[in-house]
Amino acid sequence: MSAFLKLDKVSIELAGHRIVDDLSIALEPGDIGCLMGPSGCGKTTVLRAIAGFNPVSGGAISLQGSVVSSASLSLPTEQRQVGMMFQDFSLFPHLNVADNIRFGIEHLSADAQEQRIKELLQRIGLNGYQKRYPHELSGGQQQRIALARALAPKPQLMLLDEPFSSLDAELRELLAQDVRQLLKEEGITALLVTHDQQEAFAMADKAGVMYAGQLLQWNTPYELYHEPEHQLVADFIGRGVLLQGRIREHQLHCALGVIDHEILCDQDDHDVTFLVRPDDVLITDKRDAELTAIVAGRGFRGSHYLYTLELPDTSQVLAVGPSHQPLQNGAQVGIEYDFDHLVVFDSDVCELPD
Incomplete structure (x- = not known):
């Protein structure tokens, strides 16, 4: 199966700066x-380059195998069949819900x-809201209408730019799951931009992390x-x-002890x-635990506490404990570790890839 959306070695420069x-x-x-x-x-x-708002200075952007952007080519935005959903909703305040979607x-x-x-309102759970105006809707409802308006023309590709950033955390995650389901039902390929990893986890099949213009x-x-x-x-x-830590004879020697x-x-x-x-660190009530730590801080998370534990060498790790058995700051606890996935880097220098 060939890629629906492909960015091949894309570089973008704005005002003389490589972004x-x-x-x-x-x-x-x-x-x-x-x-x-x-x-x-x-x-x-x-995201703006995919939509056709920003030119590319190198590489190519393709949709369904056809190049839409390169250093020498830029297909107009209206010819790309791309829908966009922004963080500010961008609903027309003087139009009711039906006319916003109709646009x-x-x-x-x-x-x-x-x-x-009617079909879209039913899918987003707002059937019967046709005559209401944006100021009569909650933030979550406005965002659903913005999504319906973007989906109405049945775009080939949906681009979502921080679409839930103005909503509270609980509503963001719930709406992200609803949007994913709706996009899947419509069979629409989509690319989301966010700084919130919970949104990414709730929505994405594939995800990437960018830093200083590079994909890591x-x-x-x-x-x-x-x-x-x-x-x-x-x-x-x-x-x-x-x-x-230091690897010696195929073992990791560190503040947690010796890890195999x-x-x-x-x-x-x-x-x-x-x-x-x-989730790699387990707090234990064993009094004879080989490894101990001091509770240096805690944050209440509802069902659990997230503890900051100070190890004997003063380095710190995080661990989770049930909220009905809170540990006090300064308490000494035993800890164990279990690394299903041990992630090791060769250096403590965070260099960007060439």
Whole structure:
């Protein structure tokens, strides 16, 4: 199966500055992708280039095997059959819900317009809201209408730019799941841009992390979390800490003790940095535990506490404990570790790929 959306070594320059450098990704038909990264990393610039708003200075962007952007070619935005959903909703305040959705399908017959509006309102759970105006809707409802308006013309590709950033955290995750289901039902390929990894995990089949205009890794969200290929990916995805250690005789010697793992079998002796997630560390009530730590901080998360534990060498790790048995700051606890996925980096220097 050939890629529906393909970016091949794309570079983008704006006002004489290179914003995106040699970026390559691909999405299969019906896949939902996500670009994550801190503000200013270039992810929105990529989205705008796919839409046709920003030119590319190198490489090529293809849709269904046809190049739509390169250094010498730029297909007009209106010819790309791309839908866009923005963080500010961009609903027309003077139009009711039905007319907002109708905006992109006025070329259809009146009956076809009404059928499509009714179909989309039913799918987003707002059937009967045709006559309401944007100011009469909640933020989540406005975002659903914005999605319906973008989907109404049945675009080949949907681009979503931080679409849930103005909503509270619980509503963001719920809406992300609903949007994923709707995109899948419509069979639309989509690319989401966000700095919120929970949105990415809720929506994406494939995801990537960008930093300073470069793509550090492109894979499934599961692989990004469990097998990050770069320290910056490990630091950005999920909660965790990076500790120092040294591999000697195929074992990792560190503040947690001596760790045996199959990935160390072919490692030579050298200094390393390794990733410790909260789910790698288990708090135990064993009084004779070989490894102990001091509770240096805690954060209430409802069903659990997220603890910061200080090890004997003063380095710190994170661990999770049930909320009905809270540990006090300063308490000494026993800990154990279990690395299903041991992630080791060769150096403590975070260098970007060439």
